[in-house]
Amino acid sequence: GAGVSQSPSNKVTEKGKDVELRCDPISGHTALYWYRQSLGQGLEFLIYFQGNSAPDKSGLPSDRFSAERTGGSVSTLTIQRTQQEDSAVYLCASSLDPGTTSGRTGELFFGEGSRLTVL
Amino acid sequence: AQKVTQAQTEISVVEKEDVTLDCVYETRDTTYYLFWYKQPPSGELVFLIRRNSFDEQNEISGRYSWNFQKSTSSFNFTITASQVVDSAVYFCALRGIQGAQKLVFGQGTRLTINP
Numbered sequence: 483g484a485g486v487s488q489s490p491s492n493k494v495t496e497k498g499k500d501v502e503l504r505c506d507p508i509s510g511h512t513a514l515y516w517y518r519q520s521l522g523q524g525l526e527f528l529i530y531f532q533g534n535s536a537p538d539k540s541g542l543p544s545d546r547f548s549a550e551r552t553g554g555s556v557s558t559l560t561i562q563r564t565q566q567e568d569s570a571v572y573l574c575a576s577s578l579d580p581g582t583t584s585g586r587t588g589e590l591f592f593g594e595g596s597r598l599t600v601l
Numbered sequence: 602a603q604k605v606t607q608a609q610t611e612i613s614v615v616e617k618e619d620v621t622l623d624c625v626y627e628t629r630d631t632t633y634y635l636f637w638y639k640q641p642p643s644g645e646l647v648f649l650i651r652r653n654s655f656d657e658q659n660e661i662s663g664r665y666s667w668n669f670q671k672s673t674s675s676f677n678f679t680i681t682a683s684q685v686v687d688s689a690v691y692f693c694a695l696r697g698i699q700g701a702q703k704l705v706f707g708q709g710t711r712l713t714i715n716p
Contacts, residue, residue: 523709524692525709527705530702580696588651
């Protein structure tokens with residue numbers, strides 16, 4: 483597609499349930515990122531994919547969080563046993579390979595985010 | 602470690618006023634890239650500008666201008682003759698060579714332009 487697509491745009495769930503958030507990056511972008519934005523806060527890095535591998539998952543807050551990417555394209559962020567503090571907007575971004583000059587100097591393209599509310 | 606600080610949490614001005622958003626960064630990399638993004642109420646971050654550490658020339662794009670000063674590790678953003686449509690949250694971000702995989706963002710500045 484033309485831009486980064488995320489679904490669902492809104493998700494309300496009960497505490498303890500599992501949720502899956504999906505990201506469809508821009509075609510041809512090998513790098514994919516997940517960020518979290520809590521109410522009134524900045525963007526918190528979660529994980530970075532290059533192709534299907536995740537060389538940097540340092541931002542995942544706990545083992546309840548996991549992510550995968552298949553076919554070098556779509557990525558899914560899974561949160562197990564959700565807690566109220568997981569409520570946030572989860573943003574996905576893609577870019578060219580940051581290992582290249584064009585990728586390193588290029589910007590990240592963001593989706594509109596998935597707003598997660600845990601009751 | 603890399604860090605971006607936007608000390609101004611919220612700014613509110615009247616339309617047509619000039620406003621400057623501050624950004625201070627920390628990095629040990631000698632080569633790095635600085636970015637500004639705009640997040641309107643719709644939520645999607647919109648790229649505004651990129652600067653590399655070798656180029657300290659200021660840049661102007663219409664009503665927007667950016668002042669990069671390596672000596673003070675600052676990359677400030679000025680909107681001239683502000684308009685209501687400029688109301689948004691603005692983020693400054695840094696990407697270094699060492700941590701080239703990701704952008705490190707500041708906390709953002711919420712700018713409100715009142716008519």
